[in-house]
Every structure is written in structure tokens, then in C-alpha cells.
Amino acid sequence: MIAAELLVAQNVGFAIIALLMIVAALRVVTTNNVVHAALWLVTVLAGAAAQYVLLAAEFVAVTQVLVYIGAVMVLFLFGTMLTRARIGAEHDLNNPYWRLGIPVAGLLFAAMAIALVSSFGDEQLPSDARVVPVAEISDQIFGPYLLPFWALSFVLLAAIIGAIVLARKD
Amino acid sequence: MLTSQFLLLGAILFCIGVYGVIARKNAVLVLMSIELILNSVNINLLAFALRNGSADGHTFALYIIAVAAAEVGVGLAMVLLIYRNRRSIGLDELSEMRG
Numbered sequence: 001m002i003a004a005e006l007l008v009a010q011n012v013g014f015a016i017i018a019l020l021m022i023v024a025a026l027r028v029v030t031t032n033n034v035v036h037a038a039l040w041l042v043t044v045l046a047g048a049a050a051q052y053v054l055l056a057a058e059f060v061a062v063t064q065v066l067v068y069i070g071a072v073m074v075l076f077l078f079g080t081m082l083t084r085a086r087i088g089a090e091h092d093l094n095n096p097y098w099r100l101g102i103p104v105a106g107l108l109f110a111a112m113a114i115a116l117v118s119s120f121g122d123e124q125l126p127s128d129a130r131v132v133p134v135a136e137i138s139d140q141i142f143g144p145y146l147l148p149f150w151a152l153s154f155v156l157l158a159a160i161i162g163a164i165v166l167a168r169k170d
Numbered sequence: 171m172l173t174s175q176f177l178l179l180g181a182i183l184f185c186i187g188v189y190g191v192i193a194r195k196n197a198v199l200v201l202m203s204i205e206l207i208l209n210s211v212n213i214n215l216l217a218f219a220l221r222n223g224s225a226d227g228h229t230f231a232l233y234i235i236a237v238a239a240a241e242v243g244v245g246l247a248m249v250l251l252i253y254r255n256r257r258s259i260g261l262d263e264l265s266e267m268r269g
Binding site for chain 1: 171172173174175176177178179181182183184185186187188189190191192193194195196198199201202203205206209212213216217219220221223224225226227228229231232233235236237238239240241242243244246247248249250251253254259260262
């Protein structure tokens with residue numbers, strides 16, 4: 001009985017957060033103001049973190065908040081400030097052929113929705129799913145996935161050096 | 171909770187991101203749309219991690235977050251450089267490579 005009530009609460013929470021994320025994502029790609037787009041993107045990222053909690057992935061949710069909302073959004077806002085003469089609504093943010101994107105995205109979604117519904121249908125996620133402990137994730141990263149971890153470290157190092165080389169003035 | 175509800179949410183966010191990449195001219199907004207796409211992939215990975223009870227999906231999601239951070243850093247540095255050279259970040263004005 002308690003489990004059933006919890007399941008209903010989870011579904012209601014999912015629906016509210018998913019609706020909020022979809023509206024915010026639509027605002028990101030339709031708004032006329034770059035700063036507003038960045039702030040709507042924060043809403044989408046925070047909603048994604050909430051969905052990760054629903055999916056029993058607390059560590060990834062915390063990383064999402066720290067890295068995306070903390071660091072990436074600051075980068076975006078700095079990028080906006082450094083490349084904009086003025087901050088406010090603009091009317092030339094879209095391509096002249098932006099309408100092409102609607103059928104492309106619509107067809108893509110139709111194809112993916114048909115594939116997903118036909119292969120997963122009404123399959124339930126296991127309600128007594130094992131919560132993956134953080135220790136197990138670290139065992140994975142420093143065990144079987146050590147080589148990708150090293151590669152990723154080099155990617156980050158190269159990205160930092162590359163960003164400095166690209167962005168400095170001389 | 172159904173498996174497909176998370177996968178459908180990921181698909182919707184992915185398609186909105188694809189629309190943004192096609193429709194937007196401003197380079198910063200295109201980067202934001204790419205972030206939407208990467209997040210939808212993360213939702214899918216974590217849904218499958220819960221479904222299969224394995225930690226692989228969490229590991230991949232963390233790697234994707236790190237790659238996205240690197241991508242945004244380099245991407246915004248490039249946007250800054252382009253802006254400094256031509257006082258504009260409209261992607262349709264970068265046409266030197268057209269034959």
C-alpha cells in the first residue's frame with residue numbers, strides 16, 4: 001500500500017517536472033533574448049537533475065547541479081556578456097530558413113516515439129530497484145573504465161589549454 | 171514508473187535540441203541547444219541504468235557531463251575569437267569555406 005502511494009507520488013512528480021522541462025526547453029529555442037534563453041536552460045538542467053533523483057542516481061544529480069548549473073551556465077552568461085554589445089530582446093537570432101527545423105524535429109520525434117513505444121510499451125521500471133552506491137561508480141571509473149577516464153582527463157586538459165590559447169589577446 | 175516515459179522525455183528534449191541547432195543563427199544559442207541534446211542522452215542512460223540495475227549508465231553519464239563541460243569551454247572560446255575578429259557571431263556569415 002505504501003509502495004503504491006509512493007509510486008503515484010513518483011508519477012505525479014515526474015509529470016510536473018517533465019512538463020516544466022519541456023516548456024522551458026521550448027522557450028530556450030524560441031525566445032528572443034539570449035540571457036532569457038540561458039535562464040530557461042537553467043530550468044531544464046535543474047529539472048533534469050530532479051529526474052536523475054527519481055531515477056535513483058543521486059551522485060549524477062549532484063554532479064549535474066555542480067557542473068552544469070554551477071560552471072557551464074556561468075560560462076554561457078560570460079560568453080553572452082562578452083559577445084553582445086547590448087543585452088535585451090533581438091530579432092535576428094533565427095536563420096532565414098528556421099521553419100525547416102519544425103518538420104525535421106517532428107519527423108525525428110515521430111520515428112523515435114514509434115520505436116520506443118513499440119519496443120518498451122508499458123514495461124515498468126523495477127519498483128524495488130537497487131540503488132547504485134557511489135562506491136560502485138568509483139569502482140567502475142577507476143576499474144574497467146580507467147582508460148576512458150585518462151582519455152577524458154587529457155580531453156579536459158587540452159580543452160583548458162585550447163580555450164586559453166584561443167581566447168587570449170595578442 | 172514506466173521505462174518509456176523517461177525515454178520519451180529524452181526523445182522530446184532531443185528533438186527540441188535538434189530544432190534549436192537547425193533554427194538558431196546565434197552561436198551561443200546553438201551551443202545551448204547542444205546542451206539540451208546531451209542532457210536528453212543522460213536521461214536515457216540513467217533510465218537504462220535503473221532498468222538493468224547496473225552502474226555503467228551512471229559512469230557514462232558522468233563522462234558525458236565532463237565532455238560537455240570541455241565542449242562548452244572550447245566552443246565559447248571559439249565564439250569569442252570569432253566575435254573579436256568580425257564583431258558578429260551569426261553562423262550564416264561564416265562563409266569563407268564556401269566554394
